[in-house]
Amino acid sequence: MTTRKAIILVEELFNLFELWYPYYRLKEAGIDVTVVGPVKGKIYQGKPGTEIKADFSPEEIDPGIYDALVIPGGYAPDMMRRYPSMVDIVRKMDAAGKPIAAICHAGWMLISAGILKGRKATSFFAIKDDMVNAGAIWEDSEVMVDRNLITSRKPDDLPAFMKALLKIMK
Numbered sequence: 001m002t003t004r005k006a007i008i009l010v011e012e013l014f015n016l017f018e019l020w021y022p023y024y025r026l027k028e029a030g031i032d033v034t035v036v037g038p039v040k041g042k043i044y045q046g047k048p049g050t051e052i053k054a055d056f057s058p059e060e061i062d063p064g065i066y067d068a069l070v071i072p073g074g075y076a077p078d079m080m081r082r083y084p085s086m087v088d089i090v091r092k093m094d095a096a097g098k099p100i101a102a103i104c105h106a107g108w109m110l111i112s113a114g115i116l117k118g119r120k121a122t123s124f125f126a127i128k129d130d131m132v133n134a135g136a137i138w139e140d141s142e143v144m145v146d147r148n149l150i151t152s153r154k155p156d157d158l159p160a161f162m163k164a165l166l167k168i169m170k
Contacts, residue, residue: 003032004169006068007061007093009086009109010037010054015074016046017155018103022070025162031068031169036061038083047074058085063092068169073104073124073154081112090115094148101150101165103157107131110149120146122153 006026008019026033037044037054045051063069069089071077080086090113093100102110107123108130110116117135122144131138142157143150143164150168152161 004030004067005032005034005065006070006169007034007036007063007066007089008070008072009076009080009089010035010044010052010072011076011079011086012044013074013079014044014046014052014072014076015104015155016048016050017158018072018074018106019046019052020050021155021158022072022101022162022165025166026068026070029166029169034061034066036086036089038080038086044076058083058089061089063089063098064096066093066098068099068101068165069093070165071100071102071106071109073102073106075105077102077106077108081109087112097148099148099150099165099168101152101161103152103161104154107136107151110134110136110151115149119149120144121149121151123151124153 111134143160
């Protein structure tokens with residue numbers, strides 16, 4: 001039996017709930033979790049006050065061996081998208097039809113990856129215009145699922161967000 005694997009992307013100022021809740025829910029479901037940040041081994045600071053160490057940099061992994069991708073919000077996605085190799089992981093996972101779960105401001109990574117045109121999605125309300133301008137069919141819902149794309153608005157939506165991701169991963 002092959003163990004399922006998921007990537008969680010990280011950068012400075014990640015939302016602590018949007019990173020740690022998926023991290024432990026995936027582990028609880030028996031899924032191996034790999035934390036990927038721009039610099040392997042770097043300790044990234046969340047908001048407010050938590051930290052996590054990146055297992056690998058984006059150049060060191062093969063997205064093809066992973067079953068899902070989680071992108072937490074906070075202000076981290078604005079910094080993540082400054083690294084083409086981080087954005088490339090999103091593109092490759094989407095091209096392979098693998099689940100991509102993006103919450104809150106993580107929509108910025110979907111925008112930079114160019115994968116929103118004509119797709120139903122949600123996000124934190126402050127980036128609605130960005131999402132719509134990137135071609136998303138935006139809706140204010142706790143979770144939206146469009147094929148392999150799972151999106152949610154905020155930490156309060158995490159139970160529905162993770163339920164949708166785990167359902168798709170079965």
